[in-house]
Amino acid sequence: MRVRARHPAAALWLAALLAGAAPAMAQGPMQIAPPVAPPASTAKPTHPTHPAAAPRRVKSTTVRPQAPAPAAQAPAASPGREPDLAYGAYQRGYYLTAFAEATKRINEKGDPKAMTLLAELYANGLGVPNNDVEAVKWYSLAAERGDRNAMFALAMFRLGGRGGPRDPAAATRLLAEAAKLGHAAAAYDLGLLYLEGQQFPQDVPRAAQLFQMAAKAGNPEAQYALATLYKDGRGVPQNTAEATRLMGLAAQADLLDAEVEYAIALFNGTGVAKDEPGAVALLRKAAMRGSPIAQDRLARVLAAGRGVPAPDPVGATMWHLIAKAGGASDTDLDDFVAKQTPEVRAAGEKAAKPWLDVIKQSHS
DSSP: OOOOOSSHHHHHHHHHHHTTSSOOOOOOTTOOOOOSSOOOOOOOOOOOSSOBOOSSOOOGGGOOOOOOOOOOOOOOOOTTSOOOHHHHHHHTTOHHHHHHHHHHHHHHHOOHHHHHHHHHHHHHTSSSOOOHHHHHHHHHHHHHTTOHHHHHHHHHHHHHTTTSOOOHHHHHHHHHHHHHTTOHHHHHHHHHHHHHTSSSOOOHHHHHHHHHHHHHTTOHHHHHHHHHHHHHTSSSOOOHHHHHHHHHHHHHTTOHHHHHHHHHHHHHTSSSOOOHHHHHHHHHHHHHTTOHHHHHHHHHHHHHTOSSSSOOHHHHHHHHHHHHHTTOOOHHHHHHHHTSOHHHHHHHHHHHHHHHHHHHHHHO
């Protein structure tokens, strides 16, 4: 099993750390097995939910009108609170207007959220040329003034070496500060560092606490990570039902690995009421999204006719060939396909061909 990391470097060690943590169930006719070692994650750092930042006073007169952007609603102001015109413009794609309004708020009020917004504009080259050094300056000013989104964004810059040298120690400190202020993604990333045990001594119970904080805030990666710990009893008491519940929440958020794991739990009735048709529907969804594990398990249930009106040897052949090309080999399905009539094999191969062509191209 694997937990997603929010930056590529973390994804690599985390995949290795959790791969094989839970033994796969026997692949008998009544069950389908959980994945043992899924592909490496491609998750990326999350940008702050309320962008911003900048260290020098900027004259708003340097900002010129911008062409209209797609319409969108600016965030509604709470009663008695001044509306955030800068962030409203940012959400609607009026980046120069956002820059001007953020600059005004900084010059007049020293607003740290406006600083974070300027940093986000510089970091992504929105309305202004990309400038990581300038982004770091504004993120730093906003972080010093207690803005948790700036702390998180600056931590990602320190981890990635953007706008300055890599500084894992500073990144860890910033993540801890943002997590204390309730930033879910920061709590999740800090949990990964405790799970890794390289930046400081490994502390799985502390990682579980941080994942719990982020999971309660609705972070699907943290829900998946915490589910993995509950399933294996690492850092928390083993609790299959809680593991499955959290996996279901992450699956509802379209986290691909969670969809596969939850589908398998549904099929086997592990920690949840058994629901083979529901499992097949979720496996099909994950298979269509390109998961070789889901494609393999879908081929198995179609071959057995479980959760579907009748066995589907053509569909089973198709998905087996696709899964195998994607790296999920299965000798039982090899034997199944070999025993089919030439007509069934030909139909399965024809249905699989568009997928196989894409996979072949991706490997060339």
